[in-house]
Amino acid sequence: MSSYNNNTCYDEARRVAIFGGTHGNEMSGVTLVNLWVKNGTEIQRKSVETKAFITNPKAVEKCTRYVDTDLNRAFTPENLSAPEGHDLPYEVRRAQEINRIFGPKGSPDAYDVIFDLHNTTSNMGCTLILESSKDHFNLQMMNYIKKAIAPASCLVLLNEHPLLKYSTSRSVAKHPVGLEVGPQPQGVLRSNIFEAMRVILKHALDFIQLFNEGMEFPPCMVEVFRALERVDYPRDANGNIIAMVHPNLQDGDWEPLNPGDPLFQTFDGKTIHYQGSSTVYPTFINEAAYYEKQQAFVTTRRETLVASAIRKA
Ligand SMILES: CC(=O)N[C@@H](CC(=O)O)C(=O)O
Numbered sequence: 001m002s003s004y005n006n007n008t009c010y011d012e013a014r015r016v017a018i019f020g021g022t023h024g025n026e027m028s029g030v031t032l033v034n035l036w037v038k039n040g041t042e043i044q045r046k047s048v049e050t051k052a053f054i055t056n057p058k059a060v061e062k063c064t065r066y067v068d069t070d071l072n073r074a075f076t077p078e079n080l081s082a083p084e085g086h087d088l089p090y091e092v093r094r095a096q097e098i099n100r101i102f103g104p105k106g107s108p109d110a111y112d113v114i115f116d117l118h119n120t121t122s123n124m125g126c127t128l129i130l131e132s133s134k135d136h137f138n139l140q141m142m143n144y145i146k147k148a149i150a151p152a153s154c155l156v157l158l159n160e161h162p163l164l165k166y167s168t169s170r171s172v173a174k175h176p177v178g179l180e181v182g183p184q185p186q187g188v189l190r191s192n193i194f195e196a197m198r199v200i201l202k203h204a205l206d207f208i209q210l211f212n213e214g215m216e217f218p219p220c221m222v223e224v225f226r227a228l229e230r231v232d233y234p235r236d237a238n239g240n241i242i243a244m245v246h247p248n249l250q251d252g253d254w255e256p257l258n259p260g261d262p263l264f265q266t267f268d269g270k271t272i273h274y275q276g277s278s279t280v281y282p283t284f285i286n287e288a289a290y291y292e293k294q295q296a297f298v299t300t301r302r303e304t305l306v307a308s309a310i311r312k313a
C-alpha cells in the first residue's frame with residue numbers, strides 16, 4: 001500500500017480464497033464452498049485466481065463447530081509457530097497447514113483476499129466483518145457491495161477492539177473479510193440465507209475484477225458498527241445462567257438499545273434492564289455458538305468511516 005495523489009494504491013488482488021466450514025455446522029458456507037470446489041465457474045473472474053477451500057473438514061464431516069478447539073480463534077502467533085506434532089489439537093495443526101497454503105500471515109506471500117463464510121443463529125441479516133478501519137481496499141469493497149445489493153442491505157461489523165479481537169482463519173490474508181449471514185440454525189440450510197450469501201460473494205468478486213482492471217474508486221463514506229463490549233448472561237454464584245434474552249431484545253440485532261431498555265428475563269419473570277449511559281447497537285443476540293463463550297450479545301457503536309480513493313499500484 002502506498003499513497004500518491006490522494007489515491008491509496010494497493011497491489012492487484014490476484015489470489016483470492018473463499019473459505020467455508022471454518023465452523024463445520026454453518027451450512028451455507030459449507031454448501032457453497034463444496035459446490036465451488038466441484039465447479040468454480042461462478043467464482044472465476046478474468047484477472048483473479050479464486051480458490052474455494054473447506055478449512056475444517058473434520059468438523060464438517062461431524063457437522064459440529066469444531067473438533068478440539070475453535071479454528072476461528074486458532075491463528076495466533078504462538079499456535080502458528082508451535083513445533084509440529086501429533087499432540088497439537090487438530091485445529092491448531094490445521095491452522096498451521098492453512099497458514100502454509102494461504103499465508104504466511106503478515107508476509108508479502110500471503111493471499112490478497114480471503115472471504116470466510118459463516119452463519120449465525122442471530123437475526124443479523126447479511127453482515128460483513130472487517131478487522132481494520134485502515135484497510136481502504138476493504139472499505140471500498142464494502143461500499144461497492146452495499147450499493148450493488150440495494151435495496152437489499154448488508155451491514156459492516158468492525159471488529160478492531162484490542163480485547164475482543166480474535167485470530168481468525170481469514171486473518172492470514174492481506175485483506176480479510178468475514179461474511180456472516182443469519183438467522184440460520186446450526187446444521188440447517190435455509191434457501192434465503194444461502195442465496196443472500198451467494199449474491200454478496202458475486203458482487204465482492206466483481207469489485208476485485210474491476211479494481212484489477214484499473215478502475216479508480218473515489219473517496220466514499222462507509223457506515224460501520226464498531227464492536228464495543230461483550231455482554232454475558234446473568235449467572236448465579238455457581239456460574240449457571242439465570243435469565244434469557246428478553247423478548248424485546250430477541251431478534252433485534254442492529255436496533256438501537258437505549259439506557260433502561262430490557263435485556264434479560266429471569267426464569268421467575270423479572271426483567272433486567274440495560275444500565276449503560278448511551279445508545280448502542282447490539283448484535284450476535286442469542287448466538288448458539290456463544291453460550292460456551294459466555295456471551296449473550298455484543299454491543300456496537302455506529303460510525304461513519306471515510307474510505308480514501310483507491311487504485312491499483
Ligand atoms: C457465529 C460465529 O461463528 N461467528 C464468527 C464471527 C467471525 O467470523 O468473526 C466467530 O465467532 O468466529
Ligand SMILES: [Zn+2]
Nearest residue numbers: 023026118119
Ligand atoms: Zn462461524
